[in-house]
Amino acid sequence: MFSSFVGGINPEYKKLTSGSPIEQAKIPERIFLPLKQHIGAPCTPLIKKGDKVMIGQKIADSKEPVSAPIHSPVSGIVEEIKLMPSQFGHDIISIIIRPSGDEHEFKKSGNPNLSRHSIIHAVREAGIVGLGGAMFPAYLKLSIAKDKAIDTVVLNGCECEPYITADDALMQHNAHEIIEGLRLIMRAVDARRAIIGIEDNKKNAIRSMQKEISDENIRIVTLKTRYPQGAEKTLIYSLLKRKVPSGSLPQDIGVVCNNVATAKAIYDAVYLNKPLIERIVTVAGDVKQPKNLLVRIGTPVKSLINDCGSYSSAPKRVIAGGPMMGIALQDDNMPLIKGTNCILVQSSPVYVSNLPSECIRCSKCVDACPVNLIPIAIASFSEKNNFEAAKSVYAMDCYECGACAYACPQKIALVEYIRRAKNEIRKS
Amino acid sequence: MKSGNLELAQSPHISSRLTSEKLKLLFILSLVPVIIASVYFFGFYSLLIILSSTISASLTELIIQRFFLKSKLGIRPGTVITGLLLGLILPSTVPLWIPAIGSCFAIAIAKYAFGVGNNIFNPALVGRAFLVASWPVLMTSWAADAVTSATPLAFSKLNSFSSLVQAHGSKLALYKSLFIGNVSGSIGETSALAIIISAIFLLYAGVIDWRIPSAYVASSFILSFILGQDPVFHLLSGSLLFAAVFMATDYMSSPLTKSGRIIFGLCCGILTILIRIYAGAPEGVTYAILLMNALVPLIDRFTVPKPFGWMRK
Numbered sequence: 001m002f003s004s005f006v007g008g009i010n011p012e013y014k015k016l017t018s019g020s021p022i023e024q025a026k027i028p029e030r031i032f033l034p035l036k037q038h039i040g041a042p043c044t045p046l047i048k049k050g051d052k053v054m055i056g057q058k059i060a061d062s063k064e065p066v067s068a069p070i071h072s073p074v075s076g077i078v079e080e081i082k083l084m085p086s087q088f089g090h091d092i093i094s095i096i097i098r099p100s101g102d103e104h105e106f107k108k109s110g111n112p113n114l115s116r117h118s119i120i121h122a123v124r125e126a127g128i129v130g131l132g133g134a135m136f137p138a139y140l141k142l143s144i145a146k147d148k149a150i151d152t153v154v155l156n157g158c159e160c161e162p163y164i165t166a167d168d169a170l171m172q173h174n175a176h177e178i179i180e181g182l183r184l185i186m187r188a189v190d191a192r193r194a195i196i197g198i199e200d201n202k203k204n205a206i207r208s209m210q211k212e213i214s215d216e217n218i219r220i221v222t223l224k225t226r227y228p229q230g231a232e233k234t235l236i237y238s239l240l241k242r243k244v245p246s247g248s249l250p251q252d253i254g255v256v257c258n259n260v261a262t263a264k265a266i267y268d269a270v271y272l273n274k275p276l277i278e279r280i281v282t283v284a285g286d287v288k289q290p291k292n293l294l295v296r297i298g299t300p301v302k303s304l305i306n307d308c309g310s311y312s313s314a315p316k317r318v319i320a321g322g323p324m325m326g327i328a329l330q331d332d333n334m335p336l337i338k339g340t341n342c343i344l345v346q347s348s349p350v351y352v353s354n355l356p357s358e359c360i361r362c363s364k365c366v367d368a369c370p371v372n373l374i375p376i377a378i379a380s381f382s383e384k385n386n387f388e389a390a391k392s393v394y395a396m397d398c399y400e401c402g403a404c405a406y407a408c409p410q411k412i413a414l415v416e417y418i419r420r421a422k423n424e425i426r427k428s
Numbered sequence: 429m430k431s432g433n434l435e436l437a438q439s440p441h442i443s444s445r446l447t448s449e450k451l452k453l454l455f456i457l458s459l460v461p462v463i464i465a466s467v468y469f470f471g472f473y474s475l476l477i478i479l480s481s482t483i484s485a486s487l488t489e490l491i492i493q494r495f496f497l498k499s500k501l502g503i504r505p506g507t508v509i510t511g512l513l514l515g516l517i518l519p520s521t522v523p524l525w526i527p528a529i530g531s532c533f534a535i536a537i538a539k540y541a542f543g544v545g546n547n548i549f550n551p552a553l554v555g556r557a558f559l560v561a562s563w564p565v566l567m568t569s570w571a572a573d574a575v576t577s578a579t580p581l582a583f584s585k586l587n588s589f590s591s592l593v594q595a596h597g598s599k600l601a602l603y604k605s606l607f608i609g610n611v612s613g614s615i616g617e618t619s620a621l622a623i624i625i626s627a628i629f630l631l632y633a634g635v636i637d638w639r640i641p642s643a644y645v646a647s648s649f650i651l652s653f654i655l656g657q658d659p660v661f662h663l664l665s666g667s668l669l670f671a672a673v674f675m676a677t678d679y680m681s682s683p684l685t686k687s688g689r690i691i692f693g694l695c696c697g698i699l700t701i702l703i704r705i706y707a708g709a710p711e712g713v714t715y716a717i718l719l720m721n722a723l724v725p726l727i728d729r730f731t732v733p734k735p736f737g738w739m740r741k
Contacts, residue, residue: 011442011444233736237736243736244737245737245738245739246735246737246739248737316434316435317434317435317437317441318434319439319441323439323441323442324439324440324441325439325440326441328435328436328437328439328441329434330436344441346441349437349441349442350441350442352440358545360448360680361682361684362679363637363679363683363686364634366684366685366686367686370736371737372734372735373733373735374684374732377684393732394734394735394738397735397736397737397738400439402439402440405443406440406442406443408443408444409444409447409448409451410448411447415439416438
């Protein structure tokens with residue numbers, strides 16, 4: 001099987017936890033919930049200091065359309081609401097909850113309303129955001145404009161970054177819920193068919209998902225493992241040979257794409273009345289026992305690392321996300337937020353930090369780019385502060401997958417310079 | 429763990445293990461089959477030629493670093509590569525000061541005068557062009573089996589292709605000699621077999637991209653056929669294969685864009701054949717590539733691709 005898209009790289013995947021079971025992470029002493037764990041407007045608290053909260057209770061919401069409410073992942077007491085440093089570099093108001101231990105289970109309730117509107121409403125009320133990492137409010141993605149029709153739902157089971165096996169584990173153990181969630185998505189956007197894209201290094205996941213599919217309008221396509229196969233636009237092209245135009249959305253070409261974990265969360269919301277309060281996270285890298293953990297949102301990263309036997313050697317970087325696109329944390333006490341699917345510890349990181357002027361013109365960045373860009377051209381213009389020129393070589397089309405920087409033999413900080421160009425272009 | 433103990437760095441946090449150093453070392457390694465062939469066909473003197481060229485290159489670099497740049501002394505692998513390549517494209521009969529001077533010129537002018545890490549022209553080819561211009565007789569005294577003889581290309585151009593075939597007995601015998609390397613020519617260029625082995629290694633290791641060599645070979649083959657010559661002969665003779673694999677693929681002097689590399693390879697092949705057939709010299713590779721080197725910035729500028737999903741508004 002050949003790779004179904006142009007460009008990309010093949011890093012060492014090191015999926016050490018792909019066969020690991022999903023363990024429950026320990027409920028920490030304190031849960032920290034930043035009021036913005038999604039793309040869009042931050043929420044405002046609905047509770048105040050000292051209030052008692054129940055597991056699953058909505059504790060923050062926003063009236064803005066591009067937003068997602070936040071729910072308490074534990075029963076307990078609101079200890080404080082204050083500004084706290086976040087992984088994004090700026091401080092965010094966060095709700096701190098002290099768990100009290102009593103919880104109730106979420107059970108399947110009667111016959112839920114499966115109308116388009118009800119599903120979308122349930123998705124919004126459950127605070128579901130894109131769990132592949134983008135954290136876009138899911139209900140918005142399912143709210144299709146009246147003039148657009150969706151013919152295919154794409155489900156993303158690729159998990160193309162090294163180390164991460166959260167979606168893999170979910171597909172192996174919760175395939176039924178994922179497929180049911182997919183059916184809900186199909187109803188919500190009124191699409192007649194769905195394709196699930198899974199990379200070929202997840203044979204058990206493919207098998208387990210295949211067992212749950214009986215209808216002809218849902219099928220699984222096995223894709224050759226290559227990074228970034230799981231990037232939305234790349235995936236849609238690989239599965240449907242349709243290109244999402246620059247600056248457009250998949251819905252503009254009749255497609256809606258969701259992550260498998262998002263589909264499962266949608267199932268939970270509609271059938272179990274369970275909001276987004278926990279997710280699977282792979283803890284990998286230099287920890288004593290890498291694991292797949294089922295984690296309550298808001299659990300400090302340190303707690304997860306301790307669940308894995310703690311650091312195996314002095315850590316230099318603790319990354320929220322995968323090694324290609326993850327964010328390095330300043331502090332391992334930061335909480336796990338909705339979109340984080342992996343905590344990666346590195347005690348001897350590779351430094352990708354040279355200047356674009358060190359370029360030897362090997363063209364490996366050009367060959368690695370899945371968007372057909374010339375990364376070194378954008379980065380060189382950025383280095384010289386020529387952002388108009390950077391824009392003219394399509395800097396804004398870059399989705400910062402990092403394949404170029406990975407491939408660069410001079411270890412030039414390509415993505416860093418391209419990001420800089422994109423920020424400057426956005427400002428003007 | 430508080431901030432200060434943890435590093436803040438931007439993604440990506442992993443990178444390929446194929447560093448520039450490794451790429452250069454792999455390239456040097458890939459020259460082994462060709463060096464072995466040069467010794468096999470032209471004797472141990474070949475090694476002396478290569479050594480003279482490489483040592484001179486390194487010494488030139490050290491002198492420039494010490495006295496001109498006043499920078500840290502260190503022999504760069506790129507300089508060693510230039511030295512090796514220049515040695516390999518010289519006739520087997522040259523006195524040892526030829527590679528020494530040629531290398532010195534290549535490093536001093538083609539590399540350092542342009543700014544190291546910024547050379548527009550392939551340094552080894554610049555060195556060779558300088559030598560051919562300055563000592564044309566020495567640079568065209570070819571030998572095979574220690575006997576002075578014209579290269580197949582020169583012979584064919586001077587007399588005729590059919591007389592070359594006659595001299596070898598049959599076309600197949602000619603092809604065989606060209607393929608194995610049993611003909612006169614530069615010490616590194618004669619054995620197509622050795623070059624193909626190196627090429628497979630370089631492609632597999634990810635050191636060179638397939639586009640330039642393939643385009644170079646394809647356009648040479650097709651154009652020579654169209655112009656009524658024997659395409660297999662052209663492919664296997666002279667330094668075409670050697671240049672397509674080792675010279676035209678030089679990172680610094682070839683285009684960045686994918687279509688640019690194809691155009692570059694195609695034009696190198698076209699120019700090589702045109703010079704071979706219509707110009708004064710029997711071999712056209714050196715000038716073909718140097719000419720195309722000069723056009724690389726233009727090619728890059730006009731072949732910037734549209735991003736994936738670009739729509740005309």
